[in-house]
Amino acid sequence: MSAAAAVVRGLGGALPERVVTNHHLSTIMDTTDEWIRRRTGIAERRHSAEAESTSVLATTAARRALASAGVNSVGLLIVATSTPDKVCPATAPRVAANLGLHGIAAFDVSAVCSGFVYALATATWAIASGAVNSALVIGADTFTRLLDPSDRTTSVIFGDGAGAAYLSAGTVDEPGAVLASTLHSDGDGETLIHVPRTAGAFFEMQGKEVFTQAVSAMSESVKTVLASVGWEAAEVDSLIAHQANLRILNTVASVTGIPGSKAEVHLDRVGNTSAASIPLAMTDAGTKGHRSPGDKVVLTAFGGGTTWGAIAMTWPTISVVDPH
Amino acid sequence: MEITALDVVDAIRSTMDELSPMGPDDSFADLDIDSLSLVEAAVILSNKFGVRVDEFELADAGTARAAAGLISGKLTLQPVS
Numbered sequence: 001m002s003a004a005a006a007v008v009r010g011l012g013g014a015l016p017e018r019v020v021t022n023h024h025l026s027t028i029m030d031t032t033d034e035w036i037r038r039r040t041g042i043a044e045r046r047h048s049a050e051a052e053s054t055s056v057l058a059t060t061a062a063r064r065a066l067a068s069a070g071v072n073s074v075g076l077l078i079v080a081t082s083t084p085d086k087v088c089p090a091t092a093p094r095v096a097a098n099l100g101l102h103g104i105a106a107f108d109v110s111a112v113c114s115g116f117v118y119a120l121a122t123a124t125w126a127i128a129s130g131a132v133n134s135a136l137v138i139g140a141d142t143f144t145r146l147l148d149p150s151d152r153t154t155s156v157i158f159g160d161g162a163g164a165a166y167l168s169a170g171t172v173d174e175p176g177a178v179l180a181s182t183l184h185s186d187g188d189g190e191t192l193i194h195v196p197r198t199a200g201a202f203f204e205m206q207g208k209e210v211f212t213q214a215v216s217a218m219s220e221s222v223k224t225v226l227a228s229v230g231w232e233a234a235e236v237d238s239l240i241a242h243q244a245n246l247r248i249l250n251t252v253a254s255v256t257g258i259p260g261s262k263a264e265v266h267l268d269r270v271g272n273t274s275a276a277s278i279p280l281a282m283t284d285a286g287t288k289g290h291r292s293p294g295d296k297v298v299l300t301a302f303g304g305g306t307t308w309g310a311i312a313m314t315w316p317t318i319s320v321v322d323p324h
Numbered sequence: 325m326e327i328t329a330l331d332v333v334d335a336i337r338s339t340m341d342e343l344s345p346m347g348p349d350d351s352f353a354d355l356d357i358d359s360l361s362l363v364e365a366a367v368i369l370s371n372k373f374g375v376r377v378d379e380f381e382l383a384d385a386g387t388a389r390a391a392a393g394l395i396s397g398k399l400t401l402q403p404v405s
Contacts, residue, residue, distance in 0.1 A: 039360060208363050208379060215367045251364055254338075255371045 002171035006127035006135070006178045008316045010071070010166035012064025013283035013323035014057045015270065016048040022156070029152045036156045041246025045159025045271030048142045055085045057162035058140035059098040061279070064321050065136060065164035066099070074166065075132035077106040078123055080115025080139045080275040082304065083146060084108055095138065105132070112193060113242050113303025114183075115139055115275030117311055120165065120299070121181040127169050134168035139275035146195055148202035157245070158203075159271035161323075163279025175293035176316025180228035182221050183309035189213065193304035214248055214302035219255040221310035222300050226256075229312045231296055233257035238291060238315065242301035243267035243277040252300070269324065274303070286320035293317040327373060327396045329389035335372045336365050336388070348388045375399055 021044045022033035036042055048057065058079055066072055077099075079092040092106035111118040116139035123135035140162035147154050172179060192206045192213070218241060226233060236258045241249050243266055253260040266281040273280055278299055285291050295315035302308040329348035337344050343365070346355060352362065362379040369377045369391070375398040377391075385391040 039358065208360075211360070211363050212367055212370075212378075216371070219371070247360060247364055251367055254368065 002173040004128065005170055005172040005174070006124040006167045007170035007174045008165050008167050008176040008178065008313065009318065010065040010067070010069025011164070011279065011283045011286055011316070011318055011320045012061045012066075012068055013161065013163045013280045014060035014064065015161045015323045016046040016052045016057065018047045018049060019044050020047050020159075025156055029150065029155065031152045031156060040157055041265070041268055042156065042271045043268045046161060047144045048160040052142070052160070053085050054081050054083050054140045054142050054162070055091045055094045055098065057142070057160065058091065058095045058138045058164070061140065061162035061164040062095060062099055062136050062138050064323070065166045068318055068320050069166040071134070071166065074101060074134045074136045075104060076123060076126055076135040077101065077104060078109055078119040078135065078137050080109045080111065080119040080137070081141050082110050082112045082115065082274065083142045091140070111275075111303060111305060111307040113244065113272070113274050113277065114301040114305070114307040114309055115303065116163070116278045117181075117299055117301045117309045118183055118307065120178070120311055121183055121309065123167055124178045124181060127167060134166070136164060136166055138162060138164040139277070139279045141274035141276050143203070143272070143274045146203040151202065153207060154203060154205060157272045159273050161270055161273040161276040161280050163276045163283055165279055165282070175314050176318070178311060178313045180225040180312040181309065182224045182228075183307075184217070184221065185305050185307045187305065189306035190304075192306060211245070211248060213306065214244065215251045215255060217302045217306070217308035218242070218252045218300040218310070221308055222252070222256045222258070222298055225298060225310045225312040231312065234259065235296060236262055236298055237295035238285065238297045239263045240278055240281050240285065240297060240299045242303065243270070243281055244272045258298070280323070283320050283323060286318060287322040291315045327392045327399070329392045332369065332388040332392045332395065335368055340364060340368070346388065350388070351386055352382065353386065369395060373399065375402065
């Protein structure tokens with residue numbers, strides 16, 4: 001009999017209606033489409049309206065993930081976000097109630113851009129322990145609400161959105177099985193990516209240092225999970241790295257030895273959506289139809305905290321709805 | 325371990341398309357690159373040669389040949405394992 005594993009069986013994404021193009025940004029700040037594309041690889045991103053809060057986007061993504069899996073209940077719901085609807089309480093109970101899932105365990109994970117990897121690993125542990133049989137893991141952020149609208153270095157990068165995965169107990173042989181994970185943090189880097197605790201403060205990021213640390217941390221994490229599952233870098237079918245910057249994706253591929261053509265690219269259409277970026281990129285890969293069940297997939301992220309990690313899994317047998 | 329200018333050029337060229345015309349004595353400042361390119365190059369060189377190289381050090385070095393000297397110097401300062 002095959003070993004037990006948590007298996008991804010559904011994916012879903014949700015994006016705000018409003019598309020903000022590079023051209024639009026060039027009319028309100030000192031930047032150009034060419035500069036943004038060259039520095040980041042981003043062409044457009046979505047900005048949430050007041051009614052499109054983190055919980056609203058998370059709920060839509062979760063509904064689509066449940067529909068994708070063909071189920072309507074779950075034992076555990078985790079929302080990875082650093083832009084919760086309210087500082088207190090958590091957003092996850094609101095999302096669970098929106099889905100009609102009153103009474104289930106529901107909590108938030110705050111690991112900024114690494115949030116989805118943290119939450120997915122946590123759900124995997126919960127299922128592996130036997131505490132729950134199924135889980136919804138949602139990455140949802142409305143980062144544009146934290147930004148200084150006049151700061152061209154952050155305004156061009158971030159967008160809003162949500163992505164979700166449904167997992168349930170199964171075996172390592174099933175497509176979608178989560179096979180290995182590694183999570184890390186270093187609080188000495190807390191000011192690299194943060195919102196200072198002063199009235200009216202905006203989000204701040206030390207771009208160059210983040211770039212350097214992100215590449216090193218994600219590359220090491222990827223190597224760790226590859227060693228855990230015994231895969232060579234060259235046999236990875238899909239590298240789904242946090243969609244922060246196209247040049248970070250390419251450099252991580254280069255350092256790990258995973259062919260650059262295997263890196264999923266979704267940031268061109270949505271920018272950096274923080275905790276939502278990996279599940280949205282997974283959903284996008286699903287809608288493009290270039291993944292096959294059982295493909296070797298590596299997820300990796302680096303974010304505020306600092307936090308970082310990686311997950312090795314196989315591509316699930318699923319059909320997904322295009323959130324665009 | 326002695327790192328040559330060509331080692332540095334090869335490491336950078338292999339991953340950065342926009343720097344593929346770079347020669348060992350071309351000034352980084354004269355190449356058509358932005359500041360992020362030096363950050364990428366620093367990350368690539370750090371991983372390739374196993375010592376931390378920062379983008380401001382590359383900017384100070386100015387050329388691949390000078391960068392090779394910088395990296396060789398860092399390597400000789402490392403404790404032998």
